[in-house]
Amino acid sequence: MSINQHEIEHVAKLARLSLRDDEKQLFTGQMEAILAYVETLNELNTDGISPTSHAVPMENAFRPDCVTPSIGHDRALANAPDKNETYFRVPPVIE
Amino acid sequence: MKFQPVIGLEVHVQLKTDSKIFCGCSTRFGAEPNLNTCPVCLALPGALPVLNQKVVEFAIMAGLATNCSITPTNIFARKNYFYPDLPKGYQISQFDLPICLAGHLDIAVGDQTKRIGITRIHMEEDAGKLVHGQGGGSGVDLNRAGTPLLEVVSEPDMRTADEAVAYLKKLYQIVTYLGICDGNMEEGSFRCDANISVMPVGSDTFGTRAEIKNVNSFKFVKAAIEYEISRQCELIEDGGKVVQETRLFDPNKGVTRSMRGKEEAHDYRYFPDPDLVPVVISNDWIKRVKGDLPELPETKFNRFLTDYSLPEYDADVLTSSRPLADYFEQCAQSCNNAKSAANWIMGELTRSLNDNGIAVEKSPVSPVQLADLIKLIDGGTISGTIAKKVFEELWKNGGEAAAIVEQQGLAQVSDTGAIETAIDQIMAANMGQVEEYRGGKDKVFGFFVGQVMKAMKGKANPAVVNDLLKQKLAG
Numbered sequence A: 001m002s003i004n005q006h007e008i009e010h011v012a013k014l015a016r017l018s019l020r021d022d023e024k025q026l027f028t029g030q031m032e033a034i035l036a037y038v039e040t041l042n043e044l045n046t047d048g049i050s051p052t053s054h055a056v057p058m059e060n061a062f063r064p065d066c067v068t069p070s071i072g073h074d075r076a077l078a079n080a081p082d083k084n085e086t087y088f089r090v091p092p093v094i095e
Numbered sequence B: 001m002k003f004q005p006v007i008g009l010e011v012h013v014q015l016k017t018d019s020k021i022f023c024g025c026s027t028r029f030g031a032e033p034n035l036n037t038c039p040v041c042l043a044l045p046g047a048l049p050v051l052n053q054k055v056v057e058f059a060i061m062a063g064l065a066t067n068c069s070i071t072p073t074n075i076f077a078r079k080n081y082f083y084p085d086l087p088k089g090y091q092i093s094q095f096d097l098p099i100c101l102a103g104h105l106d107i108a109v110g111d112q113t114k115r116i117g118i119t120r121i122h123m124e125e126d127a128g129k130l131v132h133g134q135g136g137g138s139g140v141d142l143n144r145a146g147t148p149l150l151e152v153v154s155e156p157d158m159r160t161a162d163e164a165v166a167y168l169k170k171l172y173q174i175v176t177y178l179g180i181c182d183g184n185m186e187e188g189s190f191r192c193d194a195n196i197s198v199m200p201v202g203s204d205t206f207g208t209r210a211e212i213k214n215v216n217s218f219k220f221v222k223a224a225i226e227y228e229i230s231r232q233c234e235l236i237e238d239g240g241k242v243v244q245e246t247r248l249f250d251p252n253k254g255v256t257r258s259m260r261g262k263e264e265a266h267d268y269r270y271f272p273d274p275d276l277v278p279v280v281i282s283n284d285w286i287k288r289v290k291g292d293l294p295e296l297p298e299t300k301f302n303r304f305l306t307d308y309s310l311p312e313y314d315a316d317v318l319t320s321s322r323p324l325a326d327y328f329e330q331c332a333q334s335c336n337n338a339k340s341a342a343n344w345i346m347g348e349l350t351r352s353l354n355d356n357g358i359a360v361e362k363s364p365v366s367p368v369q370l371a372d373l374i375k376l377i378d379g380g381t382i383s384g385t386i387a388k389k390v391f392e393e394l395w396k397n398g399g400e401a402a403a404i405v406e407q408q409g410l411a412q413v414s415d416t417g418a419i420e421t422a423i424d425q426i427m428a429a430n431m432g433q434v435e436e437y438r439g440g441k442d443k444v445f446g447f448f449v450g451q452v453m454k455a456m457k458g459k460a461n462p463a464v465v466n467d468l469l470k471q472k473l474a475g
Helices: A005-014 A021-043 A072-076 B053-065 B161-178 B218-237 B282-292 B296-308 B310-317 B320-335 B338-356 B366-380 B384-397 B401-407 B416-429 B431-440 B444-455 B460-474
Strands: A087-090 B002-015 B075-082 B089-095 B098-108 B110-125 B129-134 B137-141 B149-153 B190-200 B211-213 B243-248 B257-259
Touching: A005 A021, A005 B211, B002 B098, B002 B161, B002 B218, B053 B098, B053 B110, B053 B149, B053 B161, B053 B282, B089 B110, B098 B161, B110 B161, B149 B161, B161 B218, B190 B218, B211 B218, B218 B243, B218 B257, B296 B310, B296 B320, B310 B320, B310 B338, B320 B338, B320 B366, B338 B366, B338 B384, B366 B384, B366 B401, B384 B401, B416 B431, B416 B444, B416 B460, B431 B444, B431 B460, B444 B460
Parallel strands: B211 B243
Antiparallel strands: A087 B137, B002 B149, B002 B190, B075 B089, B098 B110, B110 B149, B129 B137, B190 B211, B243 B257
16 A cells, blocks of 8 residues: 555645645655555454454443533633633634 | 435434533533533543443434344444544544444325334534634533434435424434433434435436535424525526535525535544443343333324324324323323313313423423313313313412312302203393294304303303203294
């Protein structure tokens, strides 16, 4: 599997990263190398092995439906770069 | 050209749990902004989600009630996108292994039944809420972030706005019957996205679809779908092309409008969430949930037909919601006259509830109070007309029907002597009409009944009045 610069641009846009042209080239090469390395997994025979979603052999970790105390808006907003009353404030979003 | 619309719906059902899906914060609506938050739903670094077991149980209930199969091994996935109401930068949802698959609901279309496929139901968390016009910015309230949702995705099986509304109402009825959703549409507990396309009649290739986001009333769903169908038909007839896009319905203008700019974000890069271990649902668990399912609307409807010998119309109206059905059953069992209970509930009670905007479970007249009133009619103590007055009194001031009848002297007069006296006086005062009647003008009979009832202040037993009048008028 190979990756081209167009895909790097798409992924960068999804991640809200702006890359210079030389960075795009650099990352295209690096990503290609990473994907090629991961590709070696395909050499294994995985017939009859169900897909693994988690590495930890555990299931059904639940909590009961009980309300526990929240931390309150003062602490919730303590690290907010900007706020208005008890809202976090962000640049205007147009729907 | 004639067009065939094709409609599929995605419904977000907010689950009625006390706490959020992955943390213990309250799901209560209307709290002060950001009050119900903690490191998990604020997405503070290092915080880890733990699944609320009730969400899984509610999802199994929804699946069983909509004829789905339940997926034995469930995993949660991250749906990645950036939006200010989504603090983690991803929504925890389900992707390739949703908890419920391949179900259906049957809806009534005219006098036919139509089966609408349900592709899948999955569990996910809600995002926060954005408030606009916050001093040059937008405000973010994360109280709703992490509220548990079920997303119910239908097959594109609907062909008209009415079918879509019928399907939605059916689904709404089921989730509120199950008690897994409070059904409060104004607060967004049940909201709908509609996928709509049109194709030439006779074609079997669907047209390009537009998605209308977040419509939260049955009326708006109908209006939005109808508008969108006509917009697409006109566009194609004018030589244009429908583009795949997300649109918003404006209820004030009754139109849908394009929401530009969110298109590239449709690449969500789902992957399994490593913070949440798989959920394995055993057959025993499913059996247990099945055993605890409340009676569903269709079963109740059929039971009302057989147990109470109600007409289909009555059974349909009375099973439209669980509280209404419960009210009816308590009343019918207490007065032993199901048809009369049905009539009173569908008539006087519903009218009074609607006029005052009161839900049936908060009715000032209880099922037993209404049953006592019906018993007084059935026992011949009061007439139907007087009963309406007693009902008004019960509605306004409470109390017991029998006591009201006694205090206000409303008991029906069946005593023939008193009624005969009244009839004699009225006949004497209206000889002209008596002659008319005797001359064959049967319609005048109603006039006499009215006069007698008026003279008796509505308290005369109508059957006795009829009998006596007939005798006397015959001369």
